[in-house]
Amino acid sequence: MKARPERPRLSIPEPHRRGFLTAAAGLFGVSALGGCDRFAASPTGQRALKAGEDANLFVQRLLLTPASLAKEFPDSQISPWFKPNGTIDPPDRAYKALSAKRFQDFKLRVDGLVERPQDLSLADLRALPARTQTTRHDCVEGWSAIGKWTGVPLSEVLQRAGLKPNARYIVFHCADTMEYAASEEPDEAEEKSAEKTANPGMESRPEGAENQASDSKAAGDEAPTDVDEAAQGTPVRYYESIDLTDAFHPQTILAYDLNGQALPVSNGAPLRLRVERQLGYKQAKYVMRIEVTETLNGFGEGGGGYWEDRGYEWYAGI
Structure with missing residues (x-):
């Protein structure tokens, strides 16, 4: 019986502790600022928001399997x-x-x-x-x-x-x-x-x-x-x-x-x-x-x- 080809999956890099801590720190900084729109619109704020997003993705992919419901x-x-x-x-x-x-x-x-x-x-x-x-x-x-x-x-x-x-x-x-x-x-x-x-x-x-x-x-x-x-x-x-x-x-x-x-x-x-x-x-x-x-x-x-x-x-x- 012919083997069924494996479905493609996105390659996710292995977790990196230092990268996670940096991203988490950025996420905390944004949350501490609350809804500061001016900061969020600034280049520094955008970098902090991106760090928080990376932390979100990192943690969810780390804690959940692809099939977690x-x-x-x-x-x-x-x-x-x-x-x-x-x-x-x-x-x-x-x-x-x-x-x-x-x-x-x-x-x-x-x-x-x-x-x-x-x-x-x-x-x-x-x-x-x-x-x-x-x-x-x-x-x-x-x-x-x-x-x-x-x-x-x-x-x-x-x-x-x-x-x-x-x-x-x-x-x-x-x-x-x-x-x-x-x-x-x-x-x-x-x-x-x-x-x-x-x-x-x-x-x-x-x-x-x-x-x-x-x-x-x-x-x-x-x-x-x-x-x-x-x-x-x-x-x-x-x-x-x-x-x-x-x-x-x-x-x-x-x-x-x-x-x-x-x-x-x-x-x-x-x-x-x-x-x-x-x-x-x-x-x-x-x-x-x-x-x-x-x-x-x-x-x-x-x-x-x-x-x-x-x-x-x-x-x-x-």
Whole structure:
């Protein structure tokens, strides 16, 4: 019988005590400063935040095996309402056209460093092996909700496509436009960039925005409504990324159902990433394309996700 080829895994370096202590010290320093936005936006603050993120990744990978599971709950603890996070109704015309037909024409594109690029309909995805898990969503803003998710394990989709040897990261391209990029004067662009990184706790929300998203500082004032896209500039859409260790974790799924029903638009229809050992902003909604890559350079501003490009941790482990 022919031996089954070993699935690729991200190579994680052996723990280094001095590196860990340095990272932990950086993490403590940031926590002691509380929510000091000015420090967090400074080069020194950014280095300290990066050290804290490295410590987070180091400790979680040191203490947990790749198969260690996030806690799952009985159905009796499912939240009566699963609060939406991020965008709640993408304004993009292409998405609205798919939604109007209840995603009958939806195709998930899987490409990049794969042997067999895929275009998978919802019917194709539902025909693959499924997993159901009742887990808690922890938002960086401090709220939580428990939901019952059903979807296809990401590992099934990646195995179907076949990873090339240099595959390292999985990038999720989403339908929702967060803002529009336009030509700006250098000073103006620099000022706006500083504003984007000045609120690492996402505390600021518009008054009366309870019906807007969480996990997104600008759900009410940055994400556009139904507008003339061509007149606004280049759309900057939400994206996220994970490494192969998390991609092949058994609880990492592409969810198409929530609490036994088709995923609502406000919660990410037609397809939402669930990577249960990480914070809410990693759970990308409205996933349209999965790209396998060797590096995160060239995506957004290179941080590995929309909010990561604005100062948040790439590895948001819990």
